[in-house]
Amino acid sequence: MSAVFENVTCKFCGCLCDDIAVEVEDRRILKAKRACPNGLGMFLNYDPTLQSPLVEGKEVEWDEAVSAAADILSRADSPLIYGLSSTSSEAQRKAVELADRLGAIIDSTSSVCHFPTTLGFQMVGGAACTLGEVKARADLLIFWGCNPMEAHMRHFTRYSANAKGFLTPNGRRDRTVVVVDVRPTKTAKTADRFLQIEPGTDYEVLTSLRALIKGKDINEPVGGLPSEQIKELVQMMKTCRYGVAFFGMGLTMTAGRGYNVAEIFALGAELNQYTRFFAMPMRGHGNVAGADQVITWLSGYPAAVSFARGYPQFGPGEFTSVDVLARRETDAALIIASDPMAHFPRKAAEHLERIPAILMAPVTNCSSQVANVILPTACYGIDAPGTAYRMDNVPIRLRSVMQKVRPTDEEMLMRIMEAVKQ
Amino acid sequence: MIGIIGGRVFDPMNGINGTIQDIWIKGGKIVSQEEVDPQKARRIDASGQVVMPGGVDLHSHISGAKANAGRKLCPEDSRRLIRARTGFFRSGSGYTVPSTHLTGYLYAEMGYTTVMEAASAPLVARHTHEELQDIPIIDKGVLITMGNNHFIMKCIQNGEMEKARDYVAWLLEASKGFGIKIVNPGGVENWKYGKNVQNLEDEVIGFGVTPRRILSALARIREELKLPHPPHIHGLSLGRSGNADITVETIKSMEGIDAHFCHIQFMSYGGKPGEFPKSAAVKVAQAVTENPHITVDVGQVLFGPATTMTSDAPFEFSLSRKIGAKWVNNDLESESGGGVVPLTYKRNDPVHSTMWSIGLELFLLIEDPWRVYLTTDHPNAGPFSGYPEVIRMLMDRDFRAQEFEKIHKKAMKNSILPELNREYTLNEIAIITRAGPAKRLGLKNKGHLGVGADADITVYANLENKAEMFAHPAWVIKDGEVVVRDGKLIREQLGRTLYVSPSYEKAIEKDIRAHFDNSYTVSFENYPIAPEHIGPSEKLTCD
Amino acid sequence: MGNLFSLITGRTIGQADGLHKGAGSEAHLKATALVQICQEDMNRLGIKEGDIVRIRSNAGQVEAPALKGDLPTGILFIPMGPTANELVETDTLGTGMPPFKGLRVEVERI
Structure with a gap:
């Protein structure tokens, strides 16, 4: 006889999706409904025998x-x-x-x-929001050096690009998605705009964005991007209602590391003089x-x-x-x-x-x-059972589905x- | 069994003002002498010493998302105070935001035995409770932020007050909270659109309600639910010059309903917005005096490092831009927000000196000690470890005058502090640091030494230097066990988490579930915190 | 030296799936023992898909089959795992983080 457990939290990645329906029979998991392939792999492959x-x-x-x-x-x-x-x-x-x-x-x-993220945070702080605010309010999403389509597979549907909230009733149509990366990732292919930058130039591009926001002018390409493209992004950021830049190891592992993150945190903070804007790490495990x-x-x-x-x-x-x-x-x-x-x-x-x-x-x-x-x-x-913290630091209960x-x-x-x- | 023999007892709740009495302890409670066998009891000689109930702090940010963001943000603060592990005791660090065990140790070593965490959003209360379990010795509770809660605001908008009441009861149970906290009502929601509220009639975007309606609804709900503590209010325009007017208006708006206004120092500024703040302590103190259902704590500024942390997220943003400090913000879905900004209060800063002076003026101007409590809004105006210094300034006019001479000239010119000759008595100190806050929290077993009270007791050597006296008690007893001797921790034990669980109509859960499906990213089933997940606890009855 | 590349390591679905089968398992090793390189660079170096190439860094060297990748020129991609780890250096520049992305490597066909 199998039993189904509802509202189970998947702890594979930092999304901590807590809506999984897990079907168990004879101490083996048969199904994990709503789990992404990554989560499913964890549930189905675990052998709980002593x-x-x-x-x-x-x-x-x-x-x-x-x-x-x-x-x-x-x-x-x-x-x-x-x-x-x-x-x-x-x-x-x-x-x-x-x-x-x-x-x-x-x-x-x-x-x-994300330890470099900590170092960047300690330099300048960081403005963030919970994923529910992203879902409810964000009309501009930037994914910088991260690839949720492969690493956080339900991020789009549960929390960000495709999620529907009270200010974003039409989901994806109510949002603009920008991806900044050095290669055309699976995530980049879903974006409204993909800005492919030269490897190792994240710091320069971020600094240029900050400079433009502070009213300085830039007329040369930066990181392989024409200045018009950078200016257009600045305009999008300044005029959005609620913008969120998610970043990943594309910033923390490349040259600059913590300084890259300090730059994106500072950028996010400074944009709050125009609108609401946040920069948040995509936490892995x-x-x-x-x-x-x-x-x-x-x-x-x-x-x-x-x-x-x-x-x-x-x-x-x-x-x-x-x-x-x-x-x-x-x-x-x-x-x-x-x-x-x-x-x-x-x-x-x-x-x-x-x-x-x-x-x-x-x-x-x-x-x-x-x-x-x-x-x-x-x-x-x-x-x-136990407690875990989602990538936005919301604590969530982990259930157990078997003795x-x-x-x-x-x-x-x-x-x-x-x-x-x- | 313990007898504390021959001390001068200050137990204002029971009208005992410095008389020499013995206090008897059995089973963690205070008992009458007849209940103990004096031959078997351990006798603590307190002759020549001062005996008070354990200290009670009703507003201190010691745990949870904001406190921990403060720690993470400022390794420089952790380096300011370190403690090595010794034997059984854990190591720790942090001057303005001590790590959890160190927080418990420092409070206990200062003679405090009960502390109320000043604010947690319910969504992250599970985090707050995890930290509270790692704060040993002291008892504690959590005030739950509700002043920007979507469900509540929608109920108010629709005039569904019973629904709002049931929801508040459900929320307190779900988050294992102690009471209702209101922070910048409506202002934090508006901040999610980059705006704020300036006065009680401003509209909260998307809800058609006003700060006034949120305040009055929650104050009435508290009465109906018979919660032990009234709504704990951080009002509008915190930190802004000229905010005393709105503070007075907010106090009056309570219309005779019980309310506690926290860190009133930050809310008592005259002058024009954007300009140099003047003291409006007289005006605010008068409003407090004239409204007997209102109590306040001060939030006294201490010169030196602080870490500001509040759910008043728009305030933190403007502070960080003003002083150029690193800024942390967190918007919380459907509920609240928050921010953190480190700050050092300096004597040579005229604004900081003025704030320092305003705090002391409020202490000295509000005549009824039962309605004003000692806090530094830890760690916003300075760390709680500064309480003994504040006590000395309140008790010792000469010391106060001496400290006044060190502040910025511009602040001096605007201050009435030199005209205030009042000196607090030991009895009054016992009121503002234990009896008063315990009474206001509705803790029947705390803050006094009558039979049946929890045996949380502090014994001080009666020193001339009151800062020294209150910093290093001779004995601290928690739940009947000696935990501190001569200012040093000698025993670690767990404290309890105090929470309320008012009854409500279960039918409300259907509406709340629908609200979760629409608005939250955490499921309704995973949101409530089970009693077994908060460690040793005590459920208070609402009657 | 026309064969200098910048190496990027990263997660892939295959690598995660391999982990579920057990890190060190056949599936994990297979999903992580490969190197992606763009067509233009493959042409330039005379590499065909499936050819084994040798990649060298200051830390070590590995041999792995080349796969065509959607990458800019001058960039190699290897999924996070044992193969990539042979190449990654341990100088973290005081950050704790080794250069998992943007590491200078040399490539040659064997």
């Missing part, structure tokens, strides 16, 4: 795995706790507590997606925004935090994971709900092969191959903490 934890490749009892993990962490002089973006905020809170008690470095996957929130309220800083001195220290480039690993400054790692072996540059990832590593995750991934201790935990949003047989990350972290204390 699996033994592994220590050095051998199946062991949970107690033994916990004590092996605690042993690795207590022996280390400079442990790194990394990941957190696909776990619940309840587990994230425990992870920060563990980092505090161990004197560890804690960093989230933000480190390799389901609860990566939550990792920022939780680490911030517990330590004062959103990522790249070291507790080695006994109090929290913030160190971009210093306590960010890729730097820590590439410089071999950590001697043990606890990887939570993430896969640095799949996502870090080789030179950083290979240090994880050298040091003892613990992986706490619901699925097997590249990092499983190097972890000395593997703790197969439950998947929040499928067999464990869990696996321990949760939160439970595991509490047990490790107990074992570390002893």
